[in-house]
Amino acid sequence: MGVVMVDVNAVTKDYRMGKIMVPALRGINLTIASGEMVAIMGPSGSGKSTLMNILGCLDRPTAGTYKLHKEEVSEKSDSQLAEIRNRKVGFIFQSFNLLEQLTALENVELPLIYRGLGAGSRRDRAKSALVRLGLEDRLHHRPQELSGGQQQRVAIARAVAAQPELVLADEPTGALDSRSGEEILAVFQELHAQGITVIVVTHDPNVARHCQRIVRLADGVVIADDLVRPEDYLVAQEVLTTLPALPEGGVKA
Amino acid sequence: MTLILSMKLAWRSILGNKVRSILTMLGVIIGVASVIALVSVGQGARLEIQQHLQSLGSNVIEVYSQGWEVRFTPELLGSLKERVDGIKHIMPVLNLGGNIKWRNTTFDSQIQGVGEDFIAIRDLKLAGGRGFTEDDISERHRVMVVGSIVADKLFQGVNPVGQEVYYHNQRFTVVGVLKAKISGNQEWGIDRTVYIPYTAAQRLLGSSNRIDTINIKAEGIQESAQVAVQLKRVFYKIYRRPDAVHIMSRDDILKQVAEMNLVMTLMLGAIAGISLVVGGIGIMNIMLVSVTERTREIGIRKAVGAKNSQILGQFLIEAVILSAAGGIIGILLGSGASLVIRHFGPPTAVTPTSIAYSFAFALLVGAISGVWPAAKAAKMQPTDALR
Numbered sequence A: 001m002g003v004v005m006v007d008v009n010a011v012t013k014d015y016r017m018g019k020i021m022v023p024a025l026r027g028i029n030l031t032i033a034s035g036e037m038v039a040i041m042g043p044s045g046s047g048k049s050t051l052m053n054i055l056g057c058l059d060r061p062t063a064g065t066y067k068l069h070k071e072e073v074s075e076k077s078d079s080q081l082a083e084i085r086n087r088k089v090g091f092i093f094q095s096f097n098l099l100e101q102l103t104a105l106e107n108v109e110l111p112l113i114y115r116g117l118g119a120g121s122r123r124d125r126a127k128s129a130l131v132r133l134g135l136e137d138r139l140h141h142r143p144q145e146l147s148g149g150q151q152q153r154v155a156i157a158r159a160v161a162a163q164p165e166l167v168l169a170d171e172p173t174g175a176l177d178s179r180s181g182e183e184i185l186a187v188f189q190e191l192h193a194q195g196i197t198v199i200v201v202t203h204d205p206n207v208a209r210h211c212q213r214i215v216r217l218a219d220g221v222v223i224a225d226d227l228v229r230p231e232d233y234l235v236a237q238e239v240l241t242t243l244p245a246l247p248e249g250g251v252k253a
Numbered sequence B: 001m002t003l004i005l006s007m008k009l010a011w012r013s014i015l016g017n018k019v020r021s022i023l024t025m026l027g028v029i030i031g032v033a034s035v036i037a038l039v040s041v042g043q044g045a046r047l048e049i050q051q052h053l054q055s056l057g058s059n060v061i062e063v064y065s066q067g068w069e070v071r072f073t074p075e076l077l078g079s080l081k082e083r084v085d086g087i088k089h090i091m092p093v094l095n096l097g098g099n100i101k102w103r104n105t106t107f108d109s110q111i112q113g114v115g116e117d118f119i120a121i122r123d124l125k126l127a128g129g130r131g132f133t134e135d136d137i138s139e140r141h142r143v144m145v146v147g148s149i150v151a152d153k154l155f156q157g158v159n160p161v162g163q164e165v166y167y168h169n170q171r172f173t174v175v176g177v178l179k180a181k182i183s184g185n186q187e188w189g190i191d192r193t194v195y196i197p198y199t200a201a202q203r204l205l206g207s208s209n210r211i212d213t214i215n216i217k218a219e220g221i222q223e224s225a226q227v228a229v230q231l232k233r234v235f236y237k238i239y240r241r242p243d244a245v246h247i248m249s250r251d252d253i254l255k256q257v258a259e260m261n262l263v264m265t266l267m268l269g270a271i272a273g274i275s276l277v278v279g280g281i282g283i284m285n286i287m288l289v290s291v292t293e294r295t296r297e298i299g300i301r302k303a304v305g306a307k308n309s310q311i312l313g314q315f316l317i318e319a320v321i322l323s324a325a326g327g328i329i330g331i332l333l334g335s336g337a338s339l340v341i342r343h344f345g346p347p348t349a350v351t352p353t354s355i356a357y358s359f360a361f362a363l364l365v366g367a368i369s370g371v372w373p374a375a376k377a378a379k380m381q382p383t384d385a386l387r
């Protein structure tokens, strides 16, 4: 194993529900190397999103340690966590989570704004990220003027424009039709090819087959951790050729 | 750099919900508008008094009759000059109104019947022609000395001296023109006044011995206080009551102006305080609702790396922009109200100072009332906000 990107050690997470504590994670151990593409699967309520939030520094574990690229996260301040989210992590959600009142371009610029980048280079980087995702003629559209697949591509552009080391996607294709979902997976595979670490939460075994490794959770613990067999592995670009093309055209990957 | 962008974002979220934004700003709008309008009335009154002071001349004491039995006569004026020390000049004054007419032009002006010393008493200067002579007064000559604005507006470039002017269908001859006393174009005041001999004024009115006011010029500042005291004594001896006349010196007027300023300041302070509370609560309330409504937006911003301080700044800026916009609208409404008031009633004047103060005040209200909602937004946990 090369450089370790994600190192999770005996991490637990309890949620307080009134007087009782609900354990969402009950001792997770997980190591992911830099450059891996991993799927996380498990039944609903097994703690996938909870784990992703901790990996993405959106939340802190109740106990245990989490090292992101050798940095111990639990010792960081809120402001330092914001910095990590801003520079090292790109988060992609099932519900896209774009700001409705901003255009696609402005949405992609958002993390760069908080980084303090100047207007010119900010705009250039945001634009090239959108172009890379095939949205060059949608720069000034608002989210509600875009299809679900296009919105998710804007969200990915927002994540990759910040040039993160780690891309986290929580059911990124869950709200999309099969072709749009496949296009998103093609982008992830391309990011993976560039050496970016990608972690995808999914319920769909076919989505998981686009990754090299599948981690299974149940009741807040890891119950299986397997590599995808080469004969099961799916290449999104190949799958796309078998799907009927949409008039809008695909992704420039 | 984020400031400009935050402002842009704030502006957009304000425009995105116009009705709510206006309702939010209402408290600030009403507060600022009422302060501007009220100050303008106060300022107008102050200006009027100032101009009256200037028209009065230095060391002048005015004596008003207070009662039907208190009649001023030329004989009384003569005896006052002898019984009271320190009087330099004394003259009767009659105030008349109405239009004067030259050729086909009429001019709405203030007409005063005065004595021959009026130029000295009022500290006026002739620009051309002459003042009144003893003969003009005793013979009730229909002659006229006009203020500089009258000269400009009515005669339009023609030298007024020697021109014939009609007043109450009587023909008057202009014998003198005065220099401007106050710079600028006043709507009332000394440079719009027309002077005629008080005897001519009495004849015009038919009541041949009416005198409204006595103007007395003291020898100097020290004397003027003594003259006022002596006058009171003399009038008390004549009428056996202390309030037979009202004696007003420049000191009295200055004292009144100072009192009025204090009352104005206290009143405005109260209004400003109330509008601070009302406007501030309005903004705070809507901002708190807006923070709750925009939980998801806050979560998204935090997920892509916004620091707590950056979220705090955004909501604070939004509150300040709301109150600034409210302040600007309030200034416009208040200035408009002041124009309307001037049209129907007392003179008003909107000053840059009152605009500056009320605007700064509105900004302060916004900043203060934005703190709590902004802090609430900043403290939100990203995962809670995204759920």
Ligand SMILES: Nc1ncnc2c1ncn2[C@@H]1O[C@H](COP(=O)(O)OP(=O)(O)OP(=O)(O)O)[C@@H](O)[C@H]1O
Binding pocket: A015, A016, A017, A022, A023, A024, A042, A043, A044, A045, A046, A047, A048, A049, A050, A051
């Ligand atoms: N904020 C919260 N407060 C209380 N309980 C929570 C909270 N978030 C999650 N949980 C609970 O923690 C457990 C794990 O939730 P989590 O969202 O991580 O599951 P998941 O694997 O992502 O499920 P799904 O596939 O439905 O998205 C669940 O029992 C859930 O009810």
Ligand SMILES: [Mg+2]
Binding pocket: A048, A049, A050, A170
């Ligand atoms: Mg989930």
